[in-house]
Amino acid sequence: TRSTRPQRMLKAVQKNATKGSPESVISAIDYFCKHSEWAMNVGDEKGSILDSVVTEVNPSTVLELGTYCGYSTVRIARLLSPGTKFITLEFNPANVTVARQIIAHAGLQDKVTVVEGSSGDLIPQMKERFGITTFDFIFLDHWKDRYLPDIKLFEECGLLRKGSVLLADNVICPGAPEYLEYVRNSPRYENRYYPAHLEYTKVEDGLEKSVFLG
Ligand SMILES: C[C@H](C[C@H]1O[C@@H](n2cnc3c(N)ncnc32)[C@H](O)[C@@H]1O)NC(=O)c1cc(-c2ccc(F)cc2)cc(O)c1O
Ligand SMILES: [Mg+2]
Numbered sequence: 001t002r003s004t005r006p007q008r009m010l011k012a013v014q015k016n017a018t019k020g021s022p023e024s025v026i027s028a029i030d031y032f033c034k035h036s037e038w039a040m041n042v043g044d045e046k047g048s049i050l051d052s053v054v055t056e057v058n059p060s061t062v063l064e065l066g067t068y069c070g071y072s073t074v075r076i077a078r079l080l081s082p083g084t085k086f087i088t089l090e091f092n093p094a095n096v097t098v099a100r101q102i103i104a105h106a107g108l109q110d111k112v113t114v115v116e117g118s119s120g121d122l123i124p125q126m127k128e129r130f131g132i133t134t135f136d137f138i139f140l141d142h143w144k145d146r147y148l149p150d151i152k153l154f155e156e157c158g159l160l161r162k163g164s165v166l167l168a169d170n171v172i173c174p175g176a177p178e179y180l181e182y183v184r185n186s187p188r189y190e191n192r193y194y195p196a197h198l199e200y201t202k203v204e205d206g207l208e209k210s211v212f213l214g
Pocket of ligand 1: 066068146199
């Protein structure tokens with residue numbers, strides 16, 4: 001049967017990227033998406049903004065929602081200090097399989113734990129399963145209508161502390177209007193919008209950074 005787009009992306013990484021080099025894995029995926037097949041990775045333009053926020057926060061605990069093929073997982077993990085706890089959640093098992101192989105090709109398998117399941121089920125288990133008390137940095141890149149229920153879940157589960165940073169992809173395209181309205185109208189968040197474009201296109205998109213004020 002025909003391969004899937006994530007499987008073709010993995011083949012491109014295994015063929016074109018140097019094992020153990022996160023930069024070459026990132027470049028191989030961007031090349032694949034620009035010259036072979038578009039895919040919903042955060043991409044290079046928004047990825048550079050992601051890099052700058054991760055570097056600025058220098059987090060000790062990180063959560064990513066929506067691993068997909070592991071492109072942003074590799075971008076984040078390559079910047080983390082040793083000993084950082086990094087968890088990424090993905091509920092499509094086929095994507096989990098591809099992501100683990102792409103992360104391993106980059107040599108970052110010891111920096112991150114890819115957990116199969118849905119954010120709604122797994123967020124309440126973070127403390128008991130992974131010994132996390134609060135997250136310093138959270139990257140939201142899963143179903144766009146899950147952003148709002150999941151930020152409320154973070155609050156309810158006490159997973160945010162004063163200064164926790166949330167960065168949300170696709171707040172314009174496909175869009176997360178209810179999430180934007182919530183964080184921008186809440187006195188508990190300080191927000192900044194980073195204008196950019198939908199990965200590998202000229203379509204308007206952007207990232208919203210929200211700092212929890214406690
Ligand atoms: C949602 C996907 C990313 C992944 O997230 C996993 N997932 C989902 N819900 C959960 C959960 N609740 N828990 C754990 N994992 C979860 C899934 O299985 C995908 O692998 N991302 C997108 O759909 C996405 C789409 C576009 C896009 C933009 C313009 C177009 F014309 C078409 C598509 C751009 C982007 O930048 C995206 O990020
Ligand atoms: Mg995205």
